[in-house]
Amino acid sequence: MAARPTPYLDDLNPAQREAVETLDGPVLMLAGAGTGKTKALTSRIVHLLSTGKARPNEILSVTFTNKAAREMKNRVGGMLGGAIEGMPWLGTFHSICVKLLRRHAELVGLKSNFTILDTDDQLRLLKQLIVARGIDDKRWPARHLAGVIDGWKNRALTPDKVPSSDANAFNNAGPSLYLEYQNRLRELNAVDFGDLLLHMVTIFQTHQDVLEQYQRWFRYILVDEYQDTNVAQYLWLRLLAGSHKNICCVGDDDQSIYGWRGAEVGNILRFEKDFPGAHVVRLEQNYRSTPHILKAASGVISGNSDRLGKELWTDVQDGEKVRLIGHWDGEEEARWIGEEIESAQSGSRGVRAMSLDEMAILVRASHQMRAFEDRFLTIGLPYRVIGGPRFYERMEIRDAMAYFRLVVSPDDDLAFERIVNTPKRGLGDKAQQTIQRAARENGVSLLNGAAIAVEQGLIKGKGAAALKELVVGLARWGRMSRNVVTVESDEVVDDLIEPLASEPEVSHVELAQIILDESGYTTMWQNDKTPEAPGRLENLKELVKALESFENLQGFLEHVSLIMDNETDDAGAKVSIMTLHAAKGLEFPMVFLPGWEDGLFPSQRSMDESGVKGLEEERRLAYVGITRAEEVCTISFAANRRVFGQWQSQMPSRFIDELPEAHVDVLTPPGLYGGGYGAASGMGGMSSGVETRATEANVYNSPGWKRLQERASERPMSQPKETRHQVIDATAVSSYVMGERVFHQKFGYGEIIGIEGDKLEIAFDKAGVKRVVSRFICAADD
Numbered sequence: 048m049a050a051r052p053t054p055y056l057d058d059l060n061p062a063q064r065e066a067v068e069t070l071d072g073p074v075l076m077l078a079g080a081g082t083g084k085t086k087a088l089t090s091r092i093v094h095l096l097s098t099g100k101a102r103p104n105e106i107l108s109v110t111f112t113n114k115a116a117r118e119m120k121n122r123v124g125g126m127l128g129g130a131i132e133g134m135p136w137l138g139t140f141h142s143i144c145v146k147l148l149r150r151h152a153e154l155v156g157l158k159s160n161f162t163i164l165d166t167d168d169q170l171r172l173l174k175q176l177i178v179a180r181g182i183d184d185k186r187w188p189a190r191h192l193a194g195v196i197d198g199w200k201n202r203a204l205t206p207d208k209v210p211s212s213d214a215n216a217f218n219n220a221g222p223s224l225y226l227e228y229q230n231r232l233r234e235l236n237a238v239d240f241g242d243l244l245l246h247m248v249t250i251f252q253t254h255q256d257v258l259e260q261y262q263r264w265f266r267y268i269l270v271d272e273y274q275d276t277n278v279a280q281y282l283w284l285r286l287l288a289g290s291h292k293n294i295c296c297v298g299d300d301d302q303s304i305y306g307w308r309g310a311e312v313g314n315i316l317r318f319e320k321d322f323p324g325a326h327v328v329r330l331e332q333n334y335r336s337t338p339h340i341l342k343a344a345s346g347v348i349s350g351n352s353d354r355l356g357k358e359l360w361t362d363v364q365d366g367e368k369v370r371l372i373g374h375w376d377g378e379e380e381a382r383w384i385g386e387e388i389e390s391a392q393s394g395s396r397g398v399r400a401m402s403l404d405e406m407a408i409l410v411r412a413s414h415q416m417r418a419f420e421d422r423f424l425t426i427g428l429p430y431r432v433i434g435g436p437r438f439y440e441r442m443e444i445r446d447a448m449a450y451f452r453l454v455v456s457p458d459d460d461l462a463f464e465r466i467v468n469t470p471k472r473g474l475g476d477k478a479q480q481t482i483q484r485a486a487r488e489n490g491v492s493l494l495n496g497a498a499i500a501v502e503q504g505l506i507k508g509k510g511a512a513a514l515k516e517l518v519v520g521l522a523r524w525g526r527m528s529r530n531v532v533t534v535e536s537d538e539v540v541d542d543l544i545e546p547l548a549s550e551p552e553v554s555h556v557e558l559a560q561i562i563l564d565e566s567g568y569t570t571m572w573q574n575d576k577t578p579e580a581p582g583r584l585e586n587l588k589e590l591v592k593a594l595e596s597f598e599n600l601q602g603f604l605e606h607v608s609l610i611m612d613n614e615t616d617d618a619g620a621k622v623s624i625m626t627l628h629a630a631k632g633l634e635f636p637m638v639f640l641p642g643w644e645d646g647l648f649p650s651q652r653s654m655d656e657s658g659v660k661g662l663e664e665e666r667r668l669a670y671v672g673i674t675r676a677e678e679v680c681t682i683s684f685a686a687n688r689r690v691f692g693q694w695q696s697q698m699p700s701r702f703i704d705e706l707p708e709a710h711v712d713v714l715t716p717p718g719l720y721g722g723g724y725g726a727a728s729g730m731g732g733m734s735s736g737v738e739t740r741a742t743e744a745n746v747y748n749s750p751g752w753k754r755l756q757e758r759a760s761e762r763p764m765s766q767p768k769e770t771r772h773q774v775i776d777a778t779a780v781s782s783y784v785m786g787e788r789v790f791h792q793k794f795g796y797g798e799i800i801g802i803e804g805d806k807l808e809i810a811f812d813k814a815g816v817k818r819v820v821s822r823f824i825c826a827a828d829d
């Protein structure tokens with residue numbers, strides 16, 4: 048085939064070109080962040096296509112997320128001038144394996160229309176098996192078993208291959224339950240997530256003809272983010288590349304951050320063994336970040352042992368140092384970042400004006416997002432949460448809110464349906480139908496229907512007692528919230544709770560905690576052994592914390608329903624909020640890294656571990672975080688975080704200590720030298736931040752930190768701090784009148800045209816008619 052012009056090669060440096068043009072045989076591109084690995088991989092696809100070496104359907108190309116796959120497809124299209132027939136085999140390991148398994152399902156005893164179980168189904172099934180064995184599933188919960196089985200699947204171990212060293216897993220029943228589970232899945236014509244790869248590895252290992260068919264078919268194999276592959280994925284790749292060995296993997300050992308999910312960075316080292324003569328390409332020029340950012344990142348990661356070790360350089364000359372700032376607490380941190388973002392948008396902080404799309408906040412734990420989401424909603428700053436639902440859309444938050452809703456409005460049937468059997472109370476479909484019938488026949492809410500069903504003994508079995516407990520609980524919590532119990536036909540419920548008629552009065556924050564604990568919801572997650580469970584518990588804590596700035600449950604629920612209302616449109620520029628894990632491979636001109644405090648980042652769990660493994664993975668996460676930034680990188684920490692209504696003093700992260708002093712600017716905490724947040728635009732003081740050593744000691748010695756300490760002694764830690772948010776709250780009890788002129792931070796001036804409790808309908812001069820909660824506005828002449 049005649050050579051075509053190759054403009055896409057002109058954009059590459061010699062090392063990248065080498066990786067792109069070495070099409071045949073194994074290639075390992077091992078290079079640090081921002082050195083153009085993904086770019087080279089994309090160019091390689093283009094090169095394969097435009098030299099006629101392969102057609103689009105002959106290239107197997109694995110990315111880490113579906114989003115990354117879409118982006119890569121677009122870029123390939125762009126470089127080729129638009130027209131490519133689809134790339135059917137460009138996607139994640141899972142998306143590719145689903146397609147393959149549908150073609151060959153019968154080889155592992157499935158039909159091609161198999162279903163993929165979600166976690167709930169999977170757990171239900173496992174629980175049945177556990178209970179059928181006579182094992183106490185309270186002591187040995189299904190989630191624990193699910194974690195054990197996932198671990199085996201990540202290592203490509205079918206039940207017959209589980210090593211004897213694992214024989215005692217799950218109280219010695221693990222291996223046999225695993226076998227039973229796999230058999231049951233087959234009977235159900237179903238697979239779980241881990242099966243997608245496991246079955247394909249099994250098929251390739253046992254059906255040489257099928258394997259050879261795909262070895263011929265996928266003439267070239269490319270893998271991005273190779274450092275995060277697990278053993279099953281590695282085996283799958285090795286089998287497919289076995290004959291032609293045209294496999295190109297790109298990765299960075301310093302960015303391996305999925306060890307907790309079974310990824311093995313050792314796969315990088317195995318590559319050269321399994322593919323002898325592999326062409327190893329190293330890239331060292333970084334094109335993403337300014338020198339200070341790069342040096343700060345290198346400084347942190349150099350604390351890890353066991354690195355393959357690489358130095359990054361850039362020919363960019365100037366740029367800002369990494370900025371480091373301490374705050375009083377997490378709310379203040381969120382407020383400051385909100386203000387920084389707004390000044391960056393207008394270019395008033397001395398650098399070029401940036402669009403919101405160019406900015407990202409990367410958090411260690413998803414519960415950190417809540418403070419930012421609430422703050423940004425208050426000031427009307429558009430944001431999106433990447434790689435997961437927004438805080439109030441998370442499953443555990445919705446569950447918890449459903450309990451709160453029922454306590455506030457006992458006839459909220461949707462909320463009742465959501466939680467009646469969450470946690471599991473033995474109230475399956477049949478029991479729920481009985482409740483519905485009782486409600487319908489008596490013309491009452493489901494909660495009342497449930498009370499009637501309990502009273503009349505309509506529910507049998509162990510569900511009966513659990514349902515009674517729930518109904519009584521809800522009525523009691525309702526009383527505790529000092530909401531008069533408004534259940535229609537109160538008598539039934541009252542009969543049930545008579546002995547409990549006088550309840551202590553508690554604050555709505557304590558009440559929320561009581562509801563979550565007494566309903567068994569907290570325990571449900573405490574017993575959960577999946578990797579997500581600790582995060583969900585953190586989110587629940589965060590939810591309870593969020594309640595503190597509201598007067599009661601009702602006000603809080605209204606706030607959330609308005610949030611959900613207002614945030615449907617997806618157009619326009621938005622700040623991205625995501626976890627560090629979700630940020631892999633991405634880049635942003637301006638990056639905020641909040642919450643660098645010991646116990647949060649590095650996580651408590653990694654600090655409690657005996658070895659350094661966990662800590663080293665956290666350090667790689669820090670490296671991933673800093674290297675996402677192109678122009679401005681801001682690290683922050685708070686001196687206090689509130690946990691369960693208690694102030695807890697925080698220590699700056701040990702990683703802050705590891706930032707090389709020459710590349711860091713320690714900024715002055717806000718509000719210390721100029722009248723607090725009222726002087727919101729007082730950024731001048733900040734950009735002239737005192738430059739000093741970025742060690743912990745010096746952070747503490749900085750004038751700003753000393754002032755923080757002084758403030759701390761003025762205000763006892765156990766006292767909630769009066770925040771601006773709360774000040775606004777306190778004056779917000781809807782004292783507004785129709786026709787009054789008001790001001791909203793985002794929407795500007797307007798006139799009240801409707802009042803409904805705490806919600807105001809306002810015709811804004813510029814933004815049109817909007818519904819907002821009164822606490823978010825102030826009188827126009829304030």
Ligand code: ATP
Pocket residue numbers: 058059060063078079080081082083084085086087299302333334335631632633634
């Ligand atoms: P990560 O490890 O974070 O995934 P990476 O090595 O995959 O990073 P890329 O995302 O491919 O890096 O590239 C980083 C940035 O550098 C991108 O904006 C990319 O367009 C740019 N870039 C890469 N190579 C070059 C080059 N040769 N010349 C100019 N810019 C480049």
Ligand code: MG
Pocket residue numbers: 084085086271632
């Ligand atoms: Mg990349």
